[in-house]
Amino acid sequence: MHHPVAAEKFIQDTPRVNWHNKAVWYVREKRDKAAQDIPEWEQLRDYASAIKTDTISKLDKYLIEFEQRAIENGIKIHWAKDADTHNKIVHGILDTHQSRLVVKSKSMLTEECGLNPYLEAKGIEVVDTDLGERVIQFAKEDPSHIVMPAIHKKKEEIGELFYEHLETEKGNDDPNYLTEAARHHLRKKFLKADAAITGVNFAIAETGGFVVVTNEGNADMGVNLTPLHIASMGIEKIIPKAEHLGVFLRLLARSATGQPITTYTSHFHKPREGAQLHVVIVDNGRSRQLGQEDFRRSLHCIRCGACMNTCPVYRRSGGHSYGYSVPGPIGSILSPNMDPEKHASLPFASTLCGSCSAVCPVKIDVDKQLYKWRQVITEKGFAPNKKTLTIRLGKFAFSHPLTFRIFGSLSRKAGRIFPKKLLNTFFTKWTTGRDLPDLPKKSFRDWYLKNGIDSHD
Amino acid sequence: MVLIPMTDREQILNTIGANKPEEAQPFIMPTVQKEKGVTIEKQFIQMVGHVGGVCIRQHSKQISDMITVRYPHAKKIYSCTKEISSIGFNSENISNPIDLNGVDLAVLQGCFGVAENGAIWISEEEMMHRVLPYIAEHLVILLDHNSIVANMHDAYEQIDLTQVPYGTFISGPSKTADIEQTLVMGAQGPRSHMVILTD
Amino acid sequence: MARVALFVPCYIDQVYPQVAIATIELLQKLGLDVVYPTNQTCCGQPIGNAGYECELNDVAHRFIDQFEEFDAVISPSGSCVHFVKAQYSFINQSDSVKHVRNHIYELCDYLTNILNIKNFNTRFPHRVGIHYSCHSLRGLDSGKPSEIIGEDYSNIQSLLETVQDLTLVHPERKDECCGFGGTFSVDESAVSVKMGQDRCGDFENLDAEYITSTDMSCLMHLDGILKQANSKTQVIHVAEILNQTVTS
Numbered sequence: 070m071h072h073p074v075a076a077e078k079f080i081q082d083t084p085r086v087n088w089h090n091k092a093v094w095y096v097r098e099k100r101d102k103a104a105q106d107i108p109e110w111e112q113l114r115d116y117a118s119a120i121k122t123d124t125i126s127k128l129d130k131y132l133i134e135f136e137q138r139a140i141e142n143g144i145k146i147h148w149a150k151d152a153d154t155h156n157k158i159v160h161g162i163l164d165t166h167q168s169r170l171v172v173k174s175k176s177m178l179t180e181e182c183g184l185n186p187y188l189e190a191k192g193i194e195v196v197d198t199d200l201g202e203r204v205i206q207f208a209k210e211d212p213s214h215i216v217m218p219a220i221h222k223k224k225e226e227i228g229e230l231f232y233e234h235l236e237t238e239k240g241n242d243d244p245n246y247l248t249e250a251a252r253h254h255l256r257k258k259f260l261k262a263d264a265a266i267t268g269v270n271f272a273i274a275e276t277g278g279f280v281v282v283t284n285e286g287n288a289d290m291g292v293n294l295t296p297l298h299i300a301s302m303g304i305e306k307i308i309p310k311a312e313h314l315g316v317f318l319r320l321l322a323r324s325a326t327g328q329p330i331t332t333y334t335s336h337f338h339k340p341r342e343g344a345q346l347h348v349v350i351v352d353n354g355r356s357r358q359l360g361q362e363d364f365r366r367s368l369h370c371i372r373c374g375a376c377m378n379t380c381p382v383y384r385r386s387g388g389h390s391y392g393y394s395v396p397g398p399i400g401s402i403l404s405p406n407m408d409p410e411k412h413a414s415l416p417f418a419s420t421l422c423g424s425c426s427a428v429c430p431v432k433i434d435v436d437k438q439l440y441k442w443r444q445v446i447t448e449k450g451f452a453p454n455k456k457t458l459t460i461r462l463g464k465f466a467f468s469h470p471l472t473f474r475i476f477g478s479l480s481r482k483a484g485r486i487f488p489k490k491l492l493n494t495f496f497t498k499w500t501t502g503r504d505l506p507d508l509p510k511k512s513f514r515d516w517y518l519k520n521g522i523d524s525h526d
Numbered sequence: 527m528v529l530i531p532m533t534d535r536e537q538i539l540n541t542i543g544a545n546k547p548e549e550a551q552p553f554i555m556p557t558v559q560k561e562k563g564v565t566i567e568k569q570f571i572q573m574v575g576h577v578g579g580v581c582i583r584q585h586s587k588q589i590s591d592m593i594t595v596r597y598p599h600a601k602k603i604y605s606c607t608k609e610i611s612s613i614g615f616n617s618e619n620i621s622n623p624i625d626l627n628g629v630d631l632a633v634l635q636g637c638f639g640v641a642e643n644g645a646i647w648i649s650e651e652e653m654m655h656r657v658l659p660y661i662a663e664h665l666v667i668l669l670d671h672n673s674i675v676a677n678m679h680d681a682y683e684q685i686d687l688t689q690v691p692y693g694t695f696i697s698g699p700s701k702t703a704d705i706e707q708t709l710v711m712g713a714q715g716p717r718s719h720m721v722i723l724t725d
Numbered sequence: 726m727a728r729v730a731l732f733v734p735c736y737i738d739q740v741y742p743q744v745a746i747a748t749i750e751l752l753q754k755l756g757l758d759v760v761y762p763t764n765q766t767c768c769g770q771p772i773g774n775a776g777y778e779c780e781l782n783d784v785a786h787r788f789i790d791q792f793e794e795f796d797a798v799i800s801p802s803g804s805c806v807h808f809v810k811a812q813y814s815f816i817n818q819s820d821s822v823k824h825v826r827n828h829i830y831e832l833c834d835y836l837t838n839i840l841n842i843k844n845f846n847t848r849f850p851h852r853v854g855i856h857y858s859c860h861s862l863r864g865l866d867s868g869k870p871s872e873i874i875g876e877d878y879s880n881i882q883s884l885l886e887t888v889q890d891l892t893l894v895h896p897e898r899k900d901e902c903c904g905f906g907g908t909f910s911v912d913e914s915a916v917s918v919k920m921g922q923d924r925c926g927d928f929e930n931l932d933a934e935y936i937t938s939t940d941m942s943c944l945m946h947l948d949g950i951l952k953q954a955n956s957k958t959q960v961i962h963v964a965e966i967l968n969q970t971v972t973s
Contacts, residue, residue, distance in 0.1 A: 420906030
């Protein structure tokens with residue numbers, strides 16, 4: 070997907086883009102309020118960053134430690150090098166248990182792997198149980214945000230979807246009414262399901278268990294009612310010690326939604342009596358990212374979504390314009406590792422304003438990595454707007470002052486002589502929405518040579 | 527020569543081994559000044575309200591009466607506490623957790639509370655069934671008012687995760703804001719959440 | 726006495742000479758010995774941000790050559806200063822390179838932190854809103870960004886607070902990006918224009934007569950939008966405000 074094209078399409082509907090911008094910014098404001106309640110906030114960010122730096126520097130050791138402890142706890146561990154293997158493993162487990170109906174709580178990893186369509190093709194019904202995820206599942210869309218998957222949907226549209234799928238009253242778009250309808254619908258699914266899939270927010274090496282957080286309680290409801298729990302985790306979800314959870318949990322929900330903590334923060338260490346617990350550890354390009362010095366810190370990400378909420382581009386272009394399971398700034402530095410050609414436009418879909426890096430609870434240098442990815446993408450020949458000629462001209466002019474001055478002088482003259490209308494057709498990318506500046510007769514250098522030195526001496 | 531293909535596990539660990547940066551310093555968690563007493567109890571009560579719950583102080587003896595008054599329509603009450611008895615069914619007979627569907631009120635004993643976010647730690651021991659705190663229509667948690675800690679750092683000092691097969695922090699009722707940011711209580715689990723601080 | 730060089734970004738030289746004139750006049754009024762090395766061109770930011778850093782060796786070396794002999798390099802553009810400071814790691818870090826990168830300052834930063842100026846004895850009787858340049862704010866620490874938790878400070882605001890009869894207006898989104906972003910402004914022109922329109926709206930809603938900034942590039946973009954919309958709000962570089970003489 071070419072981001073500028075998708076973004077331009079999204080922007081056509083001005084009231085909608087204004088609404089989206091406001092809705093997402095509101096979450097950023099809530100985050101600010103929550104963070105301000107913690108005087109040691111910046112210190113916590115430093116701690117979180119230090120823990121993650123340590124973690125990824127010994128990732129293999131911590132994964133082995135986790136595996137060993139988890140097995141001792143009675144958890145079955147699987148390893149998947151890529152998305153396809155992950156899907157096969159999950160299907161294999163479900164198949165062994167003859168599971169036909171799976172309730173799934175939110176997991177960006179399974180989105181990344183395309184698990185739902187894979188399982189559905191095998192005849193398994195997958196019900197996303199997070200309300201927002203269920204909405205977009207009905208709409209046959211991808212999530213547009215990693216924390217609020219249906220943030221792009223208006224309640225009228227959700228009302229329409231529920232009317233179609235859940236037989237709610239036509240035209241009733243009251244969020245309380247719609248949530249209640251979803252509750253009844255999903256409760257039935259929970260009671261009938263024979264397996265549950267969740268993601269993993271944190272996996273603890275020293276204890277061999279993991280943490281899953283939700284606000285709705287849908288993850289716990291699913292796994293605690295069914296005889297089979299499969300949890301998928303990226304290799305970077307590891308943290309060394311249980312005490313580190315204190316740091317991350319203080320940051321995560323505050324950064325994500327402005328809550329002091331999610332409603333439910335559940336710690337799984339042993340399967341429920343009579344039930345099975347499987348963890349699938351997935352690489353899918355992460356170990357490759359680890360090998361790139363400029364980009365490895367992207368593996369610190371705890372998927373809070375704060376960088377999306379703060380991003381002025383995301384807010385005005387919508388999550389779908391990124392065409393990747395994780396949209397926004399963090400997605401724009403993760404996706405090129407997966408496919409630099411396909412996602413070539415994403416590192417350029419930023420003004421490099423740096424708000425993402427400043428808001429990030431684990432201090433990922435997102436804007437620096439965006440800049441670095443631009444260099445890599447250009448070098449590989451995937452630059453979305455090839456400007457080789459312009460760049461060469463610029464480079465020549467900037468290296469040759471006389472050329473620069475002549476070019477500047479001619480341009481200013483042209484700018485003054487030619488009618489505005491004509492210029493506008495040359496510079497439509499700029500002049501759609503903006504006027505060209507009025508061009509002066511003389512450059513600063515001209516002025517300086519005439520006045521500057523005199524007045525100074 | 528026959529090459530034995532590497533397992534995914536070996537492949538992943540080998541790549542990590544080859545690609546990981548120089549070992550960083552392990553992070554030593556600094557000890558944080560502990561707060562105790564009235565201030566954090568006040569903060570806790572306020573935070574439970576903030577996350578959509580209610581927190582009140584009550585003498586142990588009056589809890590039972592209070593629940594009758596507050597939840598007049600609760601036909602099925604599943605209690606895991608000594609202060610309250612279960613009503614409406616024999617909790618001993620529940621073998622399949624789906625049979626808990628329809629519980630109007632679950633009453634649990636909390637292990638400790640966290641002042642900064644109103645969360646209460648409940649381990650499997652206190653739940654009887656893991657699904658109970660989620661499947662009930664309403665939830666009441668009893669908590670010793672002396673067992674409130676200031677923040678999540680203190681909280682993890684209280685827990686030995688190697689000894690807890692399953693445990694959860696609960697902060698308020700089940701909620702969602704997935705429809706146009708409108709906060710709705712009772713998304714999937716309990717519609718209300720009451721914490722009773724006991725002496 | 727410290728020898729100070731003026732770095733005038735290419736587009737200011739060509740399009741906004743009055744900003745560079747205000748800067749040099751202001752610095753001279755403050756008693757500085759300011760030199761404008763006349764063979765300077767551009768720091769290379771547009772090329773680097775477009776992903777062609779690999780083409781910038783000559784440009785960067787030329788830039789360093791122009792400025793290495795000075796004690797300090799001052800520029801009325803936070804963004805270009807930030808580029809030299811943050812991104813010039815692609816060339817060999819000779820002593821001259823390190824010297825220039827460590828002694829290049831955005832104007833307000835220099836006035837606040839090096840010269841420690843508390844009063845300009847200037848007057849500007851207008852309603853003015855500050856548009857924070859992202860690269861000055863988050864890249865050069867010229868203020869506390871709204872994302873960071875801690876004590877508030879802002880170089881440009883402290884300076885403007887000393888100007889007589891100037892009324893500062895404060896938009897709700899204190900430091901939202903204007904959407905310029907160099908080549909972003911044409912590569913992603915739809916988003917860029919929308920961001921710019923929203924940003925202008927933030928100030929127009931407060932009846933700001935002027936939007937000011939440490940960066941003329943943000944202002945060029947906002948100015949283009951304001952002019953096309955026939956807005957009453959104008960842009961003015963902070964150097965132009967600080968260089969106003971007392972009229973009464």
